[in-house]
Amino acid sequence: ETGVTQTPRHLVMGMTNKKSLKCEQHLGHNAMYWYKQSAKKPLELMFVYSLEERVENNSVPSRFSPECPNSSHLFLHLHTLQPEDSALYLCASSQEAGGPETQYFGPGTRLLVL
Amino acid sequence: ELKVEQNPLFLSMQEGKNYTIYCNYSTTSDRLYWYRQDPGKSLESLFVLLSNGAVKQEGRLMASLDTKARLSTLHITAAVHDLSATYFCAGARGSWGKLQFGAGTQVVVTP
Numbered sequence: 531e532t533g534v535t536q537t538p539r540h541l542v543m544g545m546t547n548k549k550s551l552k553c554e555q556h557l558g559h560n561a562m563y564w565y566k567q568s569a570k571k572p573l574e575l576m577f578v579y580s581l582e583e584r585v586e587n588n589s590v591p592s593r594f595s596p597e598c599p600n601s602s603h604l605f606l607h608l609h610t611l612q613p614e615d616s617a618l619y620l621c622a623s624s625q626e627a628g629g630p631e632t633q634y635f636g637p638g639t640r641l642l643v644l
Numbered sequence: 645e646l647k648v649e650q651n652p653l654f655l656s657m658q659e660g661k662n663y664t665i666y667c668n669y670s671t672t673s674d675r676l677y678w679y680r681q682d683p684g685k686s687l688e689s690l691f692v693l694l695s696n697g698a699v700k701q702e703g704r705l706m707a708s709l710d711t712k713a714r715l716s717t718l719h720i721t722a723a724v725h726d727l728s729a730t731y732f733c734a735g736a737r738g739s740w741g742k743l744q745f746g747a748g749t750q751v752v753v754t755p
Contacts, residue, residue, distance in 0.1 A: 630694055633677075636686060
């Protein structure tokens with residue numbers, strides 16, 4: 531596989547469920563990101579990881595919990611979500627956090643919270 | 645806080661004609677990015693503009709950056725149907741280069 535991959539591509543969960551989103555990048559990058567894209571707001575940055583260390587938490591509620599076990603993998607653990615959390619969750623990577631290179635995005639996970 | 649505004653938010657294009665999308669940002673941005681998103685798909689990088697006066701071209705698309713005016717433009721020459729998509733600009737701010745996205749411009753190209 532090449533580029534940035536995400537699983538699952540679609541997820542339906544109830545408000546009491548716990549689920550995880552997975553992202554893997556095959557580009558040798560050192561920085562990974564989680565974004566939320568919803569219909570009513572511009573694309574929002576959630577978290578930034580640089581060399582497995584979280585360097586930015588953009589005021590995200592604690593029901594979203596990121597994990598970066600190594601520079602190629604990024605997870606987003608979800609628990610007790612709200613219907614307004616339904617959105618497209620995009621993972622991205624770049625060579626360095628804060629570097630000039632572009633970010634490469636995965637295909638996204640479309641999440642529906644019932 | 646960096647704010648990024650795009651206009652128009654929707655653009656109906658006729659094939660063969662030229663159009664421009666504007667991206668204004670509120671404070672100093674280290675650099676400016678343009679992305680394309682097809683329906684149901686992820687974001688595809690188009691251009692990275694790093695300095696004042698930067699101009700980049702790829703096919704029918706040309707992007708430019710004027711840091712003094714805090715303005716970037718994406719110019720489309722002789723629009724074709726394949727260019728139908730949503731185009732986003734994003735500025736970078738802060739030590740970690742956080743991208744601040746505009747709301748996107750939905751482009752529909754018709755014959």
